[in-house]
Amino acid sequence: MARFFYLLILFALLFICPFRNADATPVAVGDSGFVVMNLAAHPDDEDGATLATYAKLRHAKAYSVFYTRGEGGQNEIGAELYDELGNLREKETREASLIQGSEPVFLGFNDFGFSKTAKETFQVWGGKDAVLKRIVFEIRALRPDVIFTNHDTVTVSPGRQHGHHQAVGITAFEAFEKAADSSYAPEQFRMGVGPWQVKKLFYRRFRPATGEQLVSIDASAKDAGGRTIEEIALDALAKHRSQGMDRINRATIPAVFRQRNYILTRSDKIYPKSETDFLAGLTPEVRTPLKTNENMYAADASLRTPPTVAKANPALVKVSPQAFIGLVKTYDNTLEETLQSYGVKFALIDSAMLASGDLSKYSAIVLDLRAYLYRTDLVKYNSRVLDYIKQGGHVTASYHKPGEWKPEYAPYPIAITGERVTEETAAVKVLSPKHRLMTTPNQIRPEDWNGWVQERSIYLPAADTLRTSPMYERLLTMSDESESQPATSLLWARYGKGTYTYISLALYRQLKIYNVGALKLFFNCLSQRDENRRK
Structure with missing residues (x-):
């Protein structure tokens, strides 16, 4: 993989192109006034059940932020690969988001395939600081009260996730503080954003340790139409056909994946403990988050395409x-x-x-x-x-x-x-x-x-x-x-x-x-x- 080429182009895009259109029009938040944000490395890495819970039951504005479009994966329904696969997965993600009530945002980092380390991921993505600045800008623009993610900061075996997942977990942890720091990336303030303090950051625990204080999301709760959150989330997940998610046998999903247990990793102050609610103790704020400029990363499509090689003689x-x-x-x-x-x-x-x-x-x-x-x-x-x-x-x-x-x-x-x-x-x-x-x-x-x-x-x-x-x-x-x-x-x-x-x-x-x-x-x-x- 021509990583040096990727790095040069990625740096240029990060610092020449604005992260987001500074003249973007405000979008309305959910009726509750709360904003929640889920961070995910690839399409289908989001927690659709938790997004649906807060969007449909708590009436919060729910964002799902994807670091990549998943273009480096395997296509289970056709021949599209690389950028064509990214286009397909972006379409699938938007269809899934309509079902679960979230708004997708794509950061445009290159899905270069399976990686085992955050170190390699940061190298290909232009450096850790470039990735951190990108997600900090998104936080400052969308102003979430709560951030949650399926990923974490574990970088060694056993227990480490995909290297892209590690990078998400690491930058989520650091961005919690950096987004509120007026001395960090002040050039972003010329783009219409300002410092923003996230109130709580949650990491999902697939196998909780004994005695951990957890927040558990009830996927059996029903929306106004009588559908359970789990049903909504699985319907959304099934839209990811290029990853085979439409073939999931719902009756055989392991319990570890049905449970939504989260641990509070960072907070800006001490809040009342709750075993069921991310928003416990929070008061909604008046805000006008900026609407995502969806075409901003159109110029980096070539990053996802393998080297053009002539047919071998x-x-x-x-x-x-x-x-x-x-x-x-x-x-x-x-x-x-x-x-x-x-x-x-x-x-x-x-x-x-x-x-x-x-x-x-x-x-x-x-x-x-x-x-x-x-x-x-x-x-x-x-x-x-x-x-x-x-x-x-x-x-x-x-x-x-x-x-x-x-x-x-x-x-x-x-x-x-x-x-x-x-x-x-x-x-x-x-x-x-x-x-x-x-x-x-x-x-x-x-x-x-x-x-x-x-x-x-x-x-x-x-x-x-x-x-x-x-x-x-x-x-x-x-x-x-x-x-x-x-x-x-x-x-x-x-x-x-x-x-x-x-x-x-x-x-x-x-x-x-x-x-x-x-x-x-x-x-x-x-x-x-x-x-x-x-x-």
Whole structure:
């Protein structure tokens, strides 16, 4: 990722562009006169139930402030990525906000993918002080009585959240004091804002410690129409379709996520204790918060787009001329477009083919991203895919998330974890340099790991051989700095007369930009049937 470029542009936007239109017209606060603000790193990170409680039952003005638009995530309903995905998630968020009664505000920081540390997040976002000034301005402009967030300041394992979440928690804590300090960022006062003292700051406690004084939000309370707050919040959450939230089984949501327990982290003075109300002891103030300038960050859209890379010269990558690929396609178009771009003969495998078609005509079968979640027909007829391998075929399976995968989907057990290698420049060691996936028909060289974007590997299979069978050869090892991830990003095994490959590398992101190394590895996976026949 070209972080230096991002930093230069981000600094320019933060200090050249005004944070908000100084001539913006006032917007009306809720009938109660109170203002509450929820801080979230990404769309769907907000606490919709608490926002709905204060907007619909307490008639407060409720803001949900998002540091990013979520453009670095995975799209579970289509092929949009990066800026296109950000546009989609912003639209989904606005639809959700209409249901829960909140007003969304987007700060425009770059969602560069999963991060493990606040340190990395602040570096990419232009520095901690730049991020702090941005949220301080928002507080001064919107003037909330109470701020609450699902995120916290824990930066070490166990218990740490996503690095973006850590950055939100850290800047929320510091902004509580800085927003009221007239000596901090005084240049903002020329933009129509002034110092503002938030009264209370709350962090959510998903697993409260014994004896903690908590404020609990009653999600069973009903609005004037008779709907519970939980129902409203879940309806809002379901709007985040690109994150799969419309498929949530409401009956099986763990209790830890149904409970809304918060701890008072900072306050400007001592207030009466309450176990049910953020606003206990507060008096509403007269204020005219500024309306968000929603177009302010339109200029930084390029920050969310990966480097533009020309299609790799076909002479640089090889694929077996006899290849005829069967693709079990899901929601993403990347694998299909890659095959089309390089003239590889392929066919989409439909339910009828899985059920009773002649799979042996395919030189290899590729299972697209998260195929066992999106293709229920694949789950139903998986035994036929395993028989295809046993008879001499080759299957390459793309990554899956833990909850949607069963060990028996593979020829030998594979257990999926939440582990990932987020540093796209992490050193890669090839454990079996002479293995066919590293040599045939393309020789994988050290430079082929250069130029990757966003991350190396996601949802790695478990390291221990009790959960992930020792029948699989571990072909690669890589880890984030100062960490040790399992050597399971590329697994390969013989099964009967054929072979099976499981890839948890973030290969689709690299194929999207025609990364030569990723193309070589992908085409090596497609060219194994010829090798199987030679054995």
